[in-house]
Every structure is written in structure tokens, then in C-alpha cells.
Amino acid sequence: xxxxxxPYANPEVSYHFAGKLLPWLTVLSVLFLSIGIVWxxxxxxxxxxxxxSFRIFYIHVPAASLSMGIYLGMAIAAFTxxxxxxxxxxxxxxxxxxxxxxxxxxxxxxGAAWGKPMWGTWWIWDARLTSExxxxxxxxxxxxxxxxxxxxxxxxxxAGILTxxxxxxxxIIKYSVEWWNTLHQGSTxxxxxxxxxxxxxxxPFLFCFIGFILLVTLIICxxxxxxxLARNSIRPWVRTLVLTQTALKENS
Amino acid sequence: xxxxxxxxFLDMGGYGFYVWLSFGVSTALLLILIVNSVLGHKKxxxxxxxxxxxxxxxxxVRNQKKIVSDNVKQPSDTTTSNxxxx
Numbered sequence: 344x345x346x347x348x349x350p351y352a353n354p355e356v357s358y359h360f361a362g363k364l365l366p367w368l369t370v371l372s373v374l375f376l377s378i379g380i381v382w383x384x385x386x387x388x389x390x391x392x393x394x395x396s397f398r399i400f401y402i403h404v405p406a407a408s409l410s411m412g413i414y415l416g417m418a419i420a421a422f423t424x425x426x427x428x429x430x431x432x433x434x435x436x437x438x439x440x441x442x443x444x445x446x447x448x449x450x451x452x453x454g455a456a457w458g459k460p461m462w463g464t465w466w467i468w469d470a471r472l473t474s475e476x477x478x479x480x481x482x483x484x485x486x487x488x489x490x491x492x493x494x495x496x497x498x499x500x501x502a503g504i505l506t507x508x509x510x511x512x513x514x515i516i517k518y519s520v521e522w523w524n525t526l527h528q529g530s531t532x533x534x535x536x537x538x539x540x541x542x543x544x545x546x547p548f549l550f551c552f553i554g555f556i557l558l559v560t561l562i563i564c565x566x567x568x569x570x571x572l573a574r575n576s577i578r579p580w581v582r583t584l585v586l587t588q589t590a591l592k593e594n595s
Numbered sequence: 596x597x598x599x600x601x602x603x604f605l606d607m608g609g610y611g612f613y614v615w616l617s618f619g620v621s622t623a624l625l626l627i628l629i630v631n632s633v634l635g636h637k638k639x640x641x642x643x644x645x646x647x648x649x650x651x652x653x654x655x656v657r658n659q660k661k662i663v664s665d666n667v668k669q670p671s672d673t674t675t676s677n678x679x680x681x
Contacts, residue, residue: 385596385597385598568636572636585644586644
């Protein structure tokens, strides 16, 4: 049933498949993000309590959920690589880590810029904020481990162990607003079935969210391709590919 | 449109600094990430190309040395024959 997946375990097939996705992802992410951001900044209504500061929501929430989503994807990749010795999964985990780190940083910074006018402080050591900060440090540790070893298999193993241990942080972030008393407000969008938002706020949010997902996929594809090349640099197909690419550049 | 003028849009009902700080920092970080990823891809290709050229040169030198040690007359028209004779 899943046999059609087998060819994609080949680095060369995966490299070219990711390459074919790039133009589509670029066009779609630019389209969704420009519609979503313009809608969020200029056309969505202001919140009745928070006024126009609410517009930070349209970046903050997608960034925060993606920071966790990317971590989950990275953990699945690390698990796959560890259990089935599937080396391509290491390459994808290494490609995801910097993207996740940037989105965690965006979530933290936009959160601080939203917290200052709403709560009166940039930062508070409460459960949600602290666990998200730990997520950033986990990402930084994983990036450091990936580049700490000359042998990429060893690096992937070390980073994979840290990734899997750090999974414990995900439910803590997710449920921190329910388990502890915190300044951070509860979730608005993902209440199962009925989001407690009006449609004219929900639509621009969905555009931004889908746009950010597409952008994340795009950047991960670019980095995934670099990781594949770096890990397979002595394979004949990479050698021919590099030769033709450099020849093309010299001719142009 | 929620705003009457462009200055009202920039002001964001008094929250301008925080809103534009958020959007500005996010845009900057994402741009850095995208540029870094694209340049990283080019750098990987360049590194592999450089290594290939180095290996190619080493192979040529090795061939030359072999020829010299075999005492076979070799036309010295390449730059590598210099290194080989040292």
C-alpha cells in the first residue's frame, strides 16, 4: 500500500522532487502571505478590548504554532532515523532546526511586543513564556549538535537524542495556559469545532497561517536539498550535478 | 479599510510602535533565514566543486609522478609537471 513511497527514500529522487516543489511553494506562499498580511494590517476589524494591538496576533499565533509543529516534524524525523536507520530523515531534521528556531524567536519577540502594551511588561517568567524560551534553547542546542561533528551520521544521532528528549516540552507549552495560572490568554482559534472568533478576523488569520506553512515548507525544501548534497558529496550523481551547475554558471 | 488616513494606519490607534516592531522584526528575521538558506545552497555546491577540482589536480600530479618514476619521457607542457619534478 505504501510502496509508492519507496523511490523517495533515494536521495537523488528526493533532491529533484523537492526542487520541483520550489517554484510552486514560492508563488503560493507569496500569494497567501501578501493577501493575509494586508488583510490583517488594514482590513481586519480592531479587537474591542485590545484595539489595533490585536494585529500582532496574525503573526504571533502562526509563528508560535509553527514553532511547535516544526519541532514535532523534527522529532518524527529523528525517530525515523534512529529506529530505521533512514539517513534522509537526518537531513530533513537538520534542515528543519534553523527554521524552527527562527519561528520560535519570532513568537517570543512578537509576544513581548504584544505583552508590553497589554500586560504592561515585555517579559514575565510564567509557564507559557518560559516553556517557549526553553524550546528556543532546545533548537539552538540541536543546531549546535548538528554542526559539532565532522561525521554527519554521528551528528544526526546526537541531535536526534536531544530532539526526542525535548519532545516533553511540547505538551508543557501547549497546556501551560490550562495547567497553570498565567498572564497568557487561553487559545482562541484551536478550540475544537468552534473557534471563538468572528469570521472577519478568522479569514485573514487562515490566510496568514497557510502562507506561513507554505513559507516554512519552502525554506525547509531549500535547506533539505543543501543537506542532501553535503551528505552525498562523493556520490556520482552529485558530482555530475555539481559539474553541470558550475559549467552553467561559467557560461552565463 | 479600518483606517481613515495613512497616518492613522501608521499610528495603529496608539499601538503603532508595538505593531510595526512585531511586523518589522518578523520580516527581517524571515528575510535573513531565506537569504541564508539560498546562499547556503550555493555554498554547498561551490565547496563540492572546489573539492572536485582539487581531487582532479591531485590525480594529474599522481599520474605525472608515476610517469616520471617510470623514466618515461614526458612532454612538459603542463604546470603540474613542475610540481611533480620537485
